[in-house]
Amino acid sequence: MGNWLLNELPKWILFTAWLALNIALFVNTYLSYMADKYVYLRVLIGHGLPFARSSAYIINVNSMLILLPVCRNLISFLRGTCGCCTRVRRQLDRNIIVHRFLAYWICLLSIIHTGAHCYNFEHFVLAHHSSDGLVQTLSNLPDGPNPIKEPNSDAIKALFKFIPGVTGIVLVLALVLMVSSSTNFIRRSYFEVFWFTHHLFVIYYIAIVIHGMQGVVKAQTNIDVHDPNVCRDQYDGGWGTATCPIPTFEGSSGSSWKWVVGPFALYLLERCVRLYRSFQPVTIHKVVKHPSRTIELLLKKPGFHAEVGQYVFLHCPKISQLEWHPFTLTSCPEDENISIHLRIVGDWTSALAMACGVDSDQQPEKLPRLAIDGPFGTASEDVFNYPVVLLVGAGIGVTPFASVLKSIWYKYNDENVQLKLEKVYFYWICPDTMSFEWFADLLKSLERQMVAKGLPQFLDYNIYLTRGWDANQARNIVLHEEAVYDVVTNLRHKTHYGRPNWEQIFSAMAAAHPATKIGVFLCGPKVLSPTLRQLCNRHSSVDTAGARFYFNKENF
Known part of the structure; x- marks a missing residue:
């Protein structure tokens, strides 16, 4: 079955900690709105308020967290300070994945929050027409818990009379535009659309800070002299007795700013650093x-x-x-x-x-x-932490490996550098023959230098052509099969046609390098990522006597 924990355990530890934090904060907030000071508010709208406020609290927390993964300078700094802990560094490479996940989570919470408040406002309107005298009295109190004072109000129109309603619409629209324009199709084909709409996050954070400042949600302030649990049962058309004076209510100011001001300040600092660099x-x-x-x-x-x-x-x-x-x-x-x-x-x-x-x-x-x-920083920085590495580039995803291969060779030939890396496997999957041209020159140079140094086996590279040849090219390839140099790339290693047999490749590497940590680095399409990750888990030994594969993927 392989060693599944090798690549997956750190991720699931972090996810479990995050989930536990969200659940704990949700439950704690829900219970806080079940307190005595909200008894009369619950008389009007039931349990809609605890759901609305609990989801809002979690939105605030995750709106704080979502900024941290896109502070690129912070991530690069942390990568540098975590130089001795590869497992921590590998989790930092998931920063964009975490950012997207938090965005979808905020969207889900926003649906719950919006639905709960629509429910609440509908019940605020219905309270004016209730046959229950207590509900009528609470709704007609001048400073009572019901923010809607007109008996014949429309719940939807009433939302637009309050700051939370207007800012809520702004927040939902900003979220919809940011998330919908972040799809791979929009981001890759219409990058400008993605770039401009994503900067609606400024409006989002302004709106989230203002959202709760009006104090629409009101708590009872005199429960020390008016116990709602007792006085509610003793209600008989009104209050005003010594034991049950008229209840008083007060709205609380918004607290969202406490959650977002720190990360937003950090992000502003990040932008200032970028602005300074733009003038260099x-x-x-x-x-x-x-x-x-x-x-x-x-x-x-x-x-x-x-x-x-x-x-x-x-x-x-x-x-x-x-x-x-x-x-x-x-x-x-x-x-x-x-x-x-x-x-x-x-x-x-x-x-x-x-x-x-x-x-x-x-x-x-x-x-x-x-x-x-x-x-x-990216995952490629860690190539020198393994004795054996497998580099997999697909299409234009080969670009980071141009830097990696050149640096490996420089270091390998520098007598003053103690290099841990002993063997490099490089696989490049190309969609057509035109993709070879600029990168082939680098491989030719490395190939010549390795032969001159007597180290032809240090770099084992394999190029796979998945399409892009016609019948004439196929005949030409077959005719030159016995030639020293490949007819397509003019390299000593022959080009393969089709896709790699990854199962066979991983099995061979595990057999060739027992008791070895093997770093697997991928830069390419998402469809290849789960395949290589599963193979890393399946072919990693549960003990130190076998090979262990550590999966790394470029994310930016």
Whole structure:
């Protein structure tokens, strides 16, 4: 069955702790609204209020937590401080997954909260028409617990007369727009739509702070002289006796700001750091045009240092004053320049290519000014913590491994560096032959250097072509099967056609490396992630005598 706990236990410990916190806070808040000071409010609307307030409390807590995973500088700092604890670092790589999960959880809680308050307001209106004298009296008290004073009010229209109703609509609309525009299709095909709508979070947090400030929910303030449990039973058309004076009520001010002010201040600090970086000069040293509409930017920025596989956000004021786009660095720490490879596939990258003069024969009079925010840490930084690593890149997901492979080779040839890493397996799954071109040059260079050093077995790379060949190409491939170099990539290792047999690959690696920690690093589509994760769990030994596979995935 393998060692399932190896990759899954830390995740489930954190999830259980989070779930226990949510349940405990929900129950505690629910019970607090079952207190004596809310007896008369429950007479009017039943148990709708505890449900509404408990869900609101959990929304506040998770609105605090949801900001933390997107504080990229904080995550990178924590990755640095957790250098000796790989398991903790691996959980930090799930920051975007956690952010999305919390967003969906807030949406679910918002449905519960909104539904409970719609129920409450409907009962506030119905209370004016109740045959129960106590309910009528409570509804007609000038400062009583019923916020609706007009007997013939419409519950929906009444919501818009209160700050919680208006801000509630704003909150729901902001959530709907942010979540719906965050789908993979919108984010990848219309990044600008995602980027702009996601900044509605500013309105969301302003609205959530204002939401409860009007004090619509009122608690009884004189329960020391008017015990609602006693006086409710003694009610006989009115109050005013010595033992049961007229109850008084007061609304509480909102407390949401207490939950969000800290994380929001932290996020503002994060944005200030990004703003400062945006003014730091970045020089375009060189622009290289590669086949398949790929360009390489060679940049210089004073004081910039990045670890392997990290990514940055790129900003070009000439194209847009607001947009920042993430790109993985293909340079390594030992390189003199910062290098970024990007495919010209959208409006922004097309505009950048045009500004750099790569889409025309004319050179631009002046290269555009760029700004860099980052670098930010990823799972690839941990490749040097394992004696054996399996790198899996699918399509454009190969970009972080350009940095990784170069840095591995630099370190391997540096006599002053004690390298724990002994063996590298690299698998690249490509959709078509055009995907080979820019990355093949790097592999050719590494291949030549390994042969020259007498270490041809240090890097075991395998390229899989899943589609993109016709009948003529297939015949050409068969005719050159016995050639020294591959007909497609011109590399010594032959290209495979189809998809890898991962079961066979993992079995062979487990047999070849007993009693070894093997780091598995994936950068590619989501559909491949569960397959590799399950194989890591299944092929990991329960004891130290066998191989143990640690799954890592790039998330940004």
